[in-house]
Amino acid sequence: MTTTAARATVPWTDLAAVLRGRIVLPADPDYDTVRAVYNGMIDKQPAAIAQCRDVADVIAGVDFARENGLTLAVRGGGHHAAGLGVTDDALVLDLSSMRGTRVDPEQRIVVADGGCTWGDVDHATAAFGLATPSGIVGTTGVAGLTLGGGTGYLTRRYGMTVDNLLAADVVLADGSFVTASEDGHRDLFWALRGGGGNFGVVTSFTFRCHPVGDAGTIIGGPVFYALDDLGEVMRWYRELLPSLPVELSGWIGIMAVPPAPPFPEELWGRTVCGIVWCYTGPGDRADEVLEPIRTFGSPLLVGLQPMPYAALQSVFDPLFRPGCSGTGRATSSGRSATSRSRCTGASPRCCPAVSRRCTSTRSTAPRRRSPRTRRRSPTATEGGPGSSSGSTPIPRTRTRSPAGPATTRRRCTRTPRVARTSTS
Numbered sequence: 001m002t003t004t005a006a007r008a009t010v011p012w013t014d015l016a017a018v019l020r021g022r023i024v025l026p027a028d029p030d031y032d033t034v035r036a037v038y039n040g041m042i043d044k045q046p047a048a049i050a051q052c053r054d055v056a057d058v059i060a061g062v063d064f065a066r067e068n069g070l071t072l073a074v075r076g077g078g079h080h081a082a083g084l085g086v087t088d089d090a091l092v093l094d095l096s097s098m099r100g101t102r103v104d105p106e107q108r109i110v111v112a113d114g115g116c117t118w119g120d121v122d123h124a125t126a127a128f129g130l131a132t133p134s135g136i137v138g139t140t141g142v143a144g145l146t147l148g149g150g151t152g153y154l155t156r157r158y159g160m161t162v163d164n165l166l167a168a169d170v171v172l173a174d175g176s177f178v179t180a181s182e183d184g185h186r187d188l189f190w191a192l193r194g195g196g197g198n199f200g201v202v203t204s205f206t207f208r209c210h211p212v213g214d215a216g217t218i219i220g221g222p223v224f225y226a227l228d229d230l231g232e233v234m235r236w237y238r239e240l241l242p243s244l245p246v247e248l249s250g251w252i253g254i255m256a257v258p259p260a261p262p263f264p265e266e267l268w269g270r271t272v273c274g275i276v277w278c279y280t281g282p283g284d285r286a287d288e289v290l291e292p293i294r295t296f297g298s299p300l301l302v303g304l305q306p307m308p309y310a311a312l313q314s315v316f317d318p319l320f321r322p323g324c325s326g327t328g329r330a331t332s333s334g335r336s337a338t339s340r341s342r343c344t345g346a347s348p349r350c351c352p353a354v355s356r357r358c359t360s361t362r363s364t365a366p367r368r369r370s371p372r373t374r375r376r377s378p379t380a381t382e383g384g385p386g387s388s389s390g391s392t393p394i395p396r397t398r399t400r401s402p403a404g405p406a407t408t409r410r411r412c413t414r415t416p417r418v419a420r421t422s423t424s
C-alpha cells in the first residue's frame with residue numbers, strides 16, 4: 001500500500017499529461033464529491049482519481065499504477081454496498097464519464113461503455129422495443145452488476161445479465177487490450193461472468209437484447225398491502241410464483257410509500273408490504289396472466305398499468321439516491337436475501353424527497369462523522385441521467401385506510417426502507 005508520504009512523490013503530472021480526462025487530487029476542491037460513492041457510510045480516501053474519457057485513458061492509468069507501485073481501484077456506477085470501487089491510497093480509475101451506447105437492432109445487441117448505468121442502456125434499447133436483463137434501479141452501474149451476475153425483472157424469462165453477455169473489451173494488468181468472448185480469451189470470459197471486478201478493467205460490454213412487451217410497452221407497477229397482511233401475502237407470493245409464466249416477474253419487500261406523486265397522498269410515508277410486478281408478454285394475454293394478482297387479498301393500491309419498460313426500470317431511482325447508508329446480505333439461492341437501506345437525513349445527497357419532509361428531525365439529530373471525514377458537497381451525479389422524476393402515472397385505485405399526516409411524527413417515517421426478501 002502506498003503511504004501518504006510516498007504519495008507526494010508520485011509524478012501525477014506525468015499521468016495528467018497523457019490523459020484526456022482529469023486527475024483529481026486530495027487538494028482539489030471537488031475531491032470529496034468525486035470520491036463519494038453511493039453508500040454514504042463509505043469514506044475512502046484515494047491518492048488520486050483519474051476520470052477516464054476513453055480506452056486510452058484506462059490503459060494509461062493501468063500502466064501508471066503498475067509503474068509507480070500504486071494500488072488500483074475501478075469505479076463504474078459506484079453502487080457497490082462495500083464501496084469496492086474506491087480504495088484508500090489507491091489510484092481510482094473512474095469510468096463514469098465513459099457512457100456511450102450503440103444498439104444494433106437487427107442483430108439485437110447493445111454495446112455499452114464501461115461507465116454506463118442501466119438507465120443509459122435501457123434508454124438506448126427502448127427506442128427499438130428491446131431490453132437486456134439488468135437490475136431494477138436505473139442508476140446502478142452496468143459494470144459492477146454484470147461482473148457480479150445481475151438479476152432483475154427479465155431474469156425469469158431471459159436469464160441473468162451474465163447469461164446475455166456476448167463479449168467484453170478488457171484492459172489487463174500489463175496494459176494490453178483484449179476482447180473476451182466465446183471466440184477468444186475464453187478463460188477470461190468465463191471469469192468475468194460472475195467473478196467480480198478483479199480480472200481487468202472492462203471498457204465495454206456487448207449484450208444480447210430481447211423484445212419486451214408490445215414494442216417495449218409492458219404492464220407493471222406496484223401492488224401494496226397493509227403490513228398486517230404481510231405473512232399471508234408472502235405465503236401467497238411464494239406459492240404463486242412458480243406457477244406464473246416467465247413473462248411475469250416481481251420483487252417483494254417491506255417499504256415506505258414514497259412521499260411524492262404518482263403515489264396517492266393518503267399513503268405517503270406509510271410502511272407497507274409491496275410487490276412490484278412486470279409483465280413483458282403479449283398484451284392480449286395480460287388480463288388472463290394478471291388475474292390472480294388483481295384478485296388476491298385486500299390491496300391498498302393496485303398500480304398495474306401499461307408503461308414503457310424503461311419507465312418501470314427508473315421509477316425507483318429517486319428512492320435510491322446516492323448518500324443513503326446501506327448494508328446488505330444476500331444468498332446465492334436468492335431465497336432469503338435481505339438488504340437494508342437507511343436514511344440518515346444528515347446529507348442533502350440522501351433521499352431529497354425524504355429530507356424535505358423531515359427537516360425538524362434532521363436539525364435535531366446528532367450527526368455522526370468519522371474523525372477523518374471531510375465535508376461532502378452535493379454530488380454532481382445526484383439525479384443523474386439514469387434517474388427519473390418518478391413521473392410514471394400510478395392510478396389511485398382500491399386504496400383504503402389512509403394514514404395520518406406523518407409530518408407530525410418525531411421520527412423520520414419517510415425512510416425508504418426496503419427489506420428485499422426475494423427477486424424472481
Ligand SMILES: Cc1cc2nc3c(=O)[nH]c(=O)nc-3n(C[C@H](O)[C@H](O)[C@H](O)COP(=O)(O)OP(=O)(O)OC[C@H]3O[C@@H](n4cnc5c(N)ncnc54)[C@H](O)[C@@H]3O)c2cc1C
Binds near residue numbers: 074083150197198320
Ligand atoms: C440501489 C441499488 C439497487 C441494486 N439493484 C440490483 C438489482 O436489481 N440486481 C442486481 O443484480 N444487483 C443490484 N444491486 C447490486 C449491484 O449490482 C452491485 O452493487 C454492483 O456492484 C454495482 O455496480 P456498480 O458499477 O454501480 O458499482 P461500483 O461500486 O462502481 O463497482 C462494483 C465493483 O465492480 C468493479 N468494477 C466497476 N467497474 C468496473 C469495470 N469497468 N471493470 C472492472 N471492474 C469494475 C469495482 O472495482 C467494484 O469491485 C443494486 C445495488 C444498489 C445500491
